[in-house]
Amino acid sequence: MQVEGRASVRFFLGLSSSICSSSPSSSSSMSRYAFLISFGICGCVNPVSLKAPIKTITSPLIVSLSPSKFFQPSVARNHHVAATVGVEAVSASNDDDDDAVVEDSKPRPSSSNSAIELALQSVVKIFVVLCSPDYFHPWQNKYQIQTHGSGFIITGKRILTNAHVVADHTFVLVRKHGSPTKYRAEVQAVGHECDLAILFVKSEEFWEGMNFLELGDIPFLQEAVAVVGYPQGGDNISVTKGVVSRIESTKYTHGATQLMTIQIDAAINGGNSGGPAIMGNKVAGVAFQGLLGADNIGYIIPVPVIKHFIAGVEESGDFVGFCSLGLSFQHTENGQLREHFRMPYDMTGVLVNEINPLSDAHKVLKKDDILLTFDGVPIANDGTVPFRSRERITFDHLVSMKIPNETAKVKVLRNGEEHEFNITLRPLQPLVPVHQYDKLPSYFIFAGLVFVPLSEPYLHEYGVDWYNNSPRQLCELALRKLPRKAGEQLVILSQVLIDDINEGYEHFHQLQVKKVNGVEVENLKQLCRLVESCSEKFLRFDLDDEIVIVLNYQLATIASGRILKRHRIPSARSIDLLDEAKDSTMGFAGVS
Secondary structure, three states: OOEEOOOOOEEEEOOOOOOOEOOOOOOOOOEOEEEEEOOOEOOEOOOEEEEEEEEEEOEEOOOOOOOOOOOOOOOOOEOOOOOOOOOOOEOOOOOOHHHOEOOOOOOOOOHHHHHHHHHHOOEEEEEEEEOOEOOOOOOOEOOOEEEEEEEEEEOOOEEEEOHHHHOOEEEEEEEEOOOOOOEEOEEEEEEOOOOEEEEEOOOHHHHOOOOOOOEOOOOOOOOEEEEEEOOOOOOOOEEEEEEEEEEEEEEEOOOOEEEEEEEEOOOOOOOOOOOEEEEOOEEEEEEEEEEOOOOOOEEEEEHHHHHHHHHHHHHHOOOOOOOEOOEEEEOOOOHHHHHHOOOOOOOOOEEEEEEOOOOOHHHHOOOOOEEEEEOOEEOOOOOEEEEOOOEEEEOHHHHHOOOOOOEEEEEEEEOOEEEEEEEEOEOOOOOOOOOOOOOOOOOEEEOOEEEEEOOHHHHHOOOOOHHHHOOHHHHHHHHHOOOOOOOOOOEEEEEEOOOHHHOOOOOOOOEEEEEEOOEEOOOHHHHHHHHHOOOOOEEEEEEHHHOEEEEEHHHHHHHHHHHHHHOOOOOOEOHHHHHHHOOOOOOOOOOO
């Protein structure tokens, strides 16, 4: 994978970084797509553009309206090319006729065919109707679209698939191989960071004749795998074969996190998402994304990540995310840099640049520390650690496999002296959310001023090239600013719904709201309370660039109702803020 432009020597350890869109429709969205890759947590990132963007691979049932050259004839959430056509039983690619199984023919006895026969009794086709929110008009959704993906049965009568297959879903059906019947399914748990989800089907009829697949181990390089699923180009199941090409930490497009992935050369196309990659008679991974513009380069989620997700769901009933140290670091491959920080010739490690104030590491680590080891494993100057025989992987893999609230021991070099610290690891949320699937956006409207918390899905509404097309100031805040306290949000004035009360302010939009009547804004709920509790004649908003908006509070309150009615907006605030408004003394409410 080649990268270009705005490159940086800084890398970021953590799993709440940015670059994935959230909207699966229209030309203003780039859902399940990444055109930038960034290494980072909590919005503190250095973006670099990709020559070949990563893509997720759910298959659509309709054609995208986007004119972008990056999109194939599919919905924006589905991004594979070169369709593989399945036949009634199995379509084997990249092999001789010895392994091929065609309609009305019997499989020849072989371990490969027996494994595939086992998979055929487990792999299902998933039909999804989804409807994503419109972040520019957060009181409404975009039009619904239909897509499909793949999944397979695991222990406990559960179906494992990709999170991006069911993200923003409103209705889910599944169909097993060889059956014309579709069954209603419910989403039991979702891990957007690792792009995995668990479905459940209540119908006992569905489970008749179905077998579960066992999870195996991480395959070695050049080991053969078979990807089973329902790719675009046909309605029946299909099997493609290939070998393992590479194992390393890679950016997960859907959740914008960096986790271990397995690269294979099997043909993975739209609709394969969520299907198993079979090695022997066990699952080696879950197909989930490919590399746009490259031939036969696909990625599967490895078993350690799958087990980590399932264990988290079984322990807490839902998935809380992957742990993070909460720091950014820099490679120490330059000899002069190592000499400056008094690193002996045989000592290796990485330089700590910045630490998230909300992390436990902020209590013990300092800027310019040299991180030498993690749980006793030495960290190389390029940030990697040993992995199996003669392989290496970035050390954030060790961090990501930790259980929330688990302790890790780190060794650092500080002012020429070595120190050891114990750090409690937990998932960390960025100041600006990188994704907000399966939830409605927050908003608050007063006197036609539309206030929303800044999020990357909001910036993604500017289209495929959102990094260059979105307001530069907001983009930099989203990608680089760290939180100072828990619950903090960057609240922006998204737009002004024009009215006599706000005439002259209509050009003030896409600006951060700094203060309300002299009080610093911490989040949208607090802004709501500050507006409602105003006891002065005038209400003042201080925005970015020293811009000031002043409204007569009583007249603005009266105007709010007619503005909402004129624009057919059902409520002045989002659902999550309605509870805050129950005891409000505000003089207006939403219109029905």
